[in-house]
Amino acid sequence: xxxxxxxxxxxxxxxxxxxxxxxxxxxxxxxxxxxxxxxxxxxxxxxxxxxxxxxxxxxxxxxxxxxxxxxxxxxxxxxxxxxxxxxxxxxxxxxxxxxxxxxxxxxxxxxxxxxxxxxxxxxxxxxxxxxxxxxxxxxxxxxxxxxxxxxxxxxxxxxxxxxxxxxxxxxxxxxxxxxxxxxxxxxxxxxxxxxxxxxxxxxxxxxxxxxxxxxxxxxxxxxxxxxxxxxxxxxxxxxxxxxxxxxxxxxxxxxxxxxxxxxxxxxxxxxxxxxxxxxxxxxxxxxxxxxxxxxxxxxxxxxxxxxxxxxxxxxxxxxxxxxxxxxxxxxxxxxxxxxxxxxxxxxxxxxxxxxxxxxxxxxxxxxxxxxxxxxxxxxxxxxxxxxx
Amino acid sequence: xxxxxxxxxxxxxxxxxxxxxxxxxxxxxxxxxxxxxxxxxxxxxxxxxxxxxxxxxxxxxxxxxxxxxxxxxxxxxxxxxxxxxxxxxxxxxxxxxxxxxxxxxxxxxxxxxxxxxxxxxxxxxxxxxxxxxxxxxxxxxxxxxxxxxxxxxxxxxxxxxxxxxxxxxxxxxxxxxxxxxxxxxxxxxxxxxxxxxxxxxxxxxxxxxxxxxxxxxxxxxxxxxxxxxxxxxxxxxxxxxxxxxxxxxxxxxxxxxxxxxxxxxxxxxxxxxxxxxxxxxxxxxxxxxxxxxxxxxxxxxxxxxxxxxxxxxxxxxxxxxxxxxxxxxxxxxxxxxxxxxxxxxxxxxxxxxxxxxxxxxxxxxxxxxxxxxxxxxxxxxxxxxxxxxxxxxxxxxxxxxxxxxxxxxxxxxxxxxxxxxxxxxxxxxxxxxxxxxxxxxxxxxxxxxxxxxxxxxxxxxxxxxxxxxxxxxxxxxxxxxxxxxxxxxxxxxxxxxxxxxxxxxxxxxxxxxxxxxxxxxxxxxxxxxxxxxxxxxxxxxxxxxxxxx
Numbered sequence: 001x002x003x004x005x006x007x008x009x010x011x012x013x014x015x016x017x018x019x020x021x022x023x024x025x026x027x028x029x030x031x032x033x034x035x036x037x038x039x040x041x042x043x044x045x046x047x048x049x050x051x052x053x054x055x056x057x058x059x060x061x062x063x064x065x066x067x068x069x070x071x072x073x074x075x076x077x078x079x080x081x082x083x084x085x086x087x088x089x090x091x092x093x094x095x096x097x098x099x100x101x102x103x104x105x106x107x108x109x110x111x112x113x114x115x116x117x118x119x120x121x122x123x124x125x126x127x128x129x130x131x132x133x134x135x136x137x138x139x140x141x142x143x144x145x146x147x148x149x150x151x152x153x154x155x156x157x158x159x160x161x162x163x164x165x166x167x168x169x170x171x172x173x174x175x176x177x178x179x180x181x182x183x184x185x186x187x188x189x190x191x192x193x194x195x196x197x198x199x200x201x202x203x204x205x206x207x208x209x210x211x212x213x214x215x216x217x218x219x220x221x222x223x224x225x226x227x228x229x230x231x232x233x234x235x236x237x238x239x240x241x242x243x244x245x246x247x248x249x250x251x252x253x254x255x256x257x258x259x260x261x262x263x264x265x266x267x268x269x270x271x272x273x274x275x276x277x278x279x280x281x282x283x284x285x286x287x288x289x290x291x292x293x294x295x296x297x298x299x300x301x302x303x304x305x306x307x308x309x310x311x312x313x314x315x316x317x318x319x320x321x322x323x324x325x326x327x328x329x330x331x332x333x334x335x336x337x338x339x340x341x342x343x344x345x346x347x348x349x350x351x352x353x354x355x356x357x358x359x360x361x362x363x364x365x366x367x368x369x370x371x372x373x374x375x376x377x378x379x380x381x382x383x384x385x386x387x388x
Numbered sequence: 389x390x391x392x393x394x395x396x397x398x399x400x401x402x403x404x405x406x407x408x409x410x411x412x413x414x415x416x417x418x419x420x421x422x423x424x425x426x427x428x429x430x431x432x433x434x435x436x437x438x439x440x441x442x443x444x445x446x447x448x449x450x451x452x453x454x455x456x457x458x459x460x461x462x463x464x465x466x467x468x469x470x471x472x473x474x475x476x477x478x479x480x481x482x483x484x485x486x487x488x489x490x491x492x493x494x495x496x497x498x499x500x501x502x503x504x505x506x507x508x509x510x511x512x513x514x515x516x517x518x519x520x521x522x523x524x525x526x527x528x529x530x531x532x533x534x535x536x537x538x539x540x541x542x543x544x545x546x547x548x549x550x551x552x553x554x555x556x557x558x559x560x561x562x563x564x565x566x567x568x569x570x571x572x573x574x575x576x577x578x579x580x581x582x583x584x585x586x587x588x589x590x591x592x593x594x595x596x597x598x599x600x601x602x603x604x605x606x607x608x609x610x611x612x613x614x615x616x617x618x619x620x621x622x623x624x625x626x627x628x629x630x631x632x633x634x635x636x637x638x639x640x641x642x643x644x645x646x647x648x649x650x651x652x653x654x655x656x657x658x659x660x661x662x663x664x665x666x667x668x669x670x671x672x673x674x675x676x677x678x679x680x681x682x683x684x685x686x687x688x689x690x691x692x693x694x695x696x697x698x699x700x701x702x703x704x705x706x707x708x709x710x711x712x713x714x715x716x717x718x719x720x721x722x723x724x725x726x727x728x729x730x731x732x733x734x735x736x737x738x739x740x741x742x743x744x745x746x747x748x749x750x751x752x753x754x755x756x757x758x759x760x761x762x763x764x765x766x767x768x769x770x771x772x773x774x775x776x777x778x779x780x781x782x783x784x785x786x787x788x789x790x791x792x793x794x795x796x797x798x799x800x801x802x803x804x805x806x807x808x809x810x811x812x813x814x815x816x817x818x819x820x821x822x823x824x825x826x827x828x829x830x831x832x833x834x835x836x837x838x839x840x841x842x843x844x845x846x847x848x849x850x851x852x853x854x855x856x857x858x859x860x861x862x863x864x865x866x867x868x869x870x871x872x873x874x875x876x877x878x879x880x881x882x883x884x885x886x887x888x889x890x891x892x893x894x895x896x897x898x899x900x901x902x903x904x905x906x907x908x909x910x911x912x913x914x915x916x917x918x919x920x921x922x923x924x925x926x927x928x929x930x931x932x933x934x935x936x937x
Contacts, residue, residue, distance in 0.1 A: 009403055010401070011401070011402055011403065013402070035417045035418070095417065128396070128399045128400055128405075129399060129402070129405040129406055132406065153402075169400060170405075171402065171405065211397060212397055212400060212401050263397075263400045263401075363391075366396055366399075366400065368391075368393065368396075369393040369394075369396030369397045369399075369400060370393075370397055370400060371393075374391070374393050
């Protein structure tokens, strides 16, 4: 893979974000300053149970804003859930959206915003740069450290009929403000911590090896990789350790800034197909596929992978490419299993006769475009087989 | 399948993308709200204007100046032209107009007037309009201006239906024409009447001489017959001119018409039946019964002639109260209580053109020698003289009805008629001051009075009478004076003489009716009025009774 030419025109898109403890407390003020009178508060029952939702609603109402809740969201949000949210948005006369939660509520909130401004169905906006009209103001408060939907140009929605995830990539879906508060991570259980953390790692690695990487994205990607490797294990084993949470949240933010601008690769293409078909957690899919895609990609970007390993603290001294590749794949696998994500796809009800369909859908995903090694459908099918 | 991952990559990097970042900012939100408010206000204002537009009674038409297409109309236009809102645009300006009754076609009118409208002129003119669906036409007054309509040059026409105004104008014109003719006819008739009085007077005087040859006496008879015939004609003219001298009294028209049945049936002949439908109770009216006879005879003859062969004439009477609304449609009418007499025939009816001239004197549709053309003129004059009016209702092929209205007499007792008794011409020897500006009449009246034994001081002008009285010391008990004279009327003369002759009594004479010259005003116990022309005995009776009083 050729190194990107430094003179190539590059753009870096990021929202205004506030990172730090109690950043979430600013939601009322920001909503008011954005001109809102009625807020649609989008979240899911899990986040509501953790108490973050009541707090957000109080903060918004204390600024004199009317609040309507929309919580009918499943993990991997569906197109019809977006439609229901749009209905709630219009009925209530809302003029701003606040999303509190992980990737599901935030992506669903983006979908609601798109359809509220542009009409039609969310399926009409699949692909890159397909959203003509900007959406209503959106404030995101992430409660997981991995998705990075709060800073990204991506929204992933499941087409419930086709059982496939579709990627919407557009500058218009970048939130207006992200309030990134590591304290919210304290309510995550270890397995969710592991899955989302691995998701952040995949974001960073895929952004770093992306054929659209740039010096600015490289900085954020490498730092995110370093932080995950150093703190994810501790964060999973000591969920109440706020210092570890802050480090992982920082990693997630930087991974998000990197992949939002450098895009992703085959891990995500395949995870979207898999998650859409089997309704598995996104982070878990990513974690299970990462080492196999790295193995496949390695020949296309050996130097980049060496730097990834070094950032994670691997000692590659004296290792030739083949050995280094083996070492790196083993390290990633070990990290995943240490965090509690064990086994393969087979244990997760994926059968070998699913692979044709999975790869058929995965090859359609735009994330493949920036993978360092351009894949074929057969390549993807083979990787799925290895991940069984 | 070969995929162009490079193109996709470019796309994702996002150079050249179409979408933009947020533009949904608070200030934009505020502007949107303002815009929404403005739009709402505009919508309401538009609704208000539409309400006004459709509340107008006049029709409004927005017309494209290029091709005469009708772009917009108000509700009044739909009603006036009898088209629906869905179909008004199916017709062009030419369809809403007619070539008959307008002296220029629509395209020519637009060509002619457009430059003036462009110059800012406002045009106002009458036009004949056309209803495209039923083909009927009507008169409108058009007010035309140039305006801009959705960026296009248009003409805005405001149209007022003036059918009713035109009808009233025509009625007024007819009424004014009849008045003018009446004045002319009255003047001529008055003079002629005086001359006929002279002729008849001398015939009477000469006839009283014993030594006339039979042939002279025969000639005198012919002269008298001719003069009387002319007198008859003149009386009709005077009736039309409302200057017939009359002797009105309280009359029950039911009884009066009942009494004329025999005469009318004789006039109508056997082929025409007369139906008489009197009202149960009829208000009294104040009228000269002979005038009613004249009217009925005239209308009956006309009806008979209109029927030609077999038919029916219906006579009805009724009490009727005329409202102000009725008067708006009939200019001759005045509000109040009336007795309504209608005479309907089943004859051929009349065209509007004939109706518009029917009351003019000497207008006749009959063959030469069949009628004088004075009959209906007289009917008209008599009704007007008695403060009544006549309405004609007729259409070709549908017969004719004359509606006669005479005002109700409010208090019958106050105007009791003092009936003049017929007695042999009384004579006397008193001195009478006679004032008459018509020399021939002065001479005749002097002779009549002298022949009856009176001493007469004839004066041809009021001035002369005053100076004679001032010079003389003689006591004069009676002034006999014409009323209408050039420099001073008879009433003024009497007032001037009264201080000089405190016991002076007066007999006024005139060919004009009492009302026309104010003679109906109370004249006091020592005064009386004698309409011209008069018989010798009438003059002598009045003179005697005044002197005796």
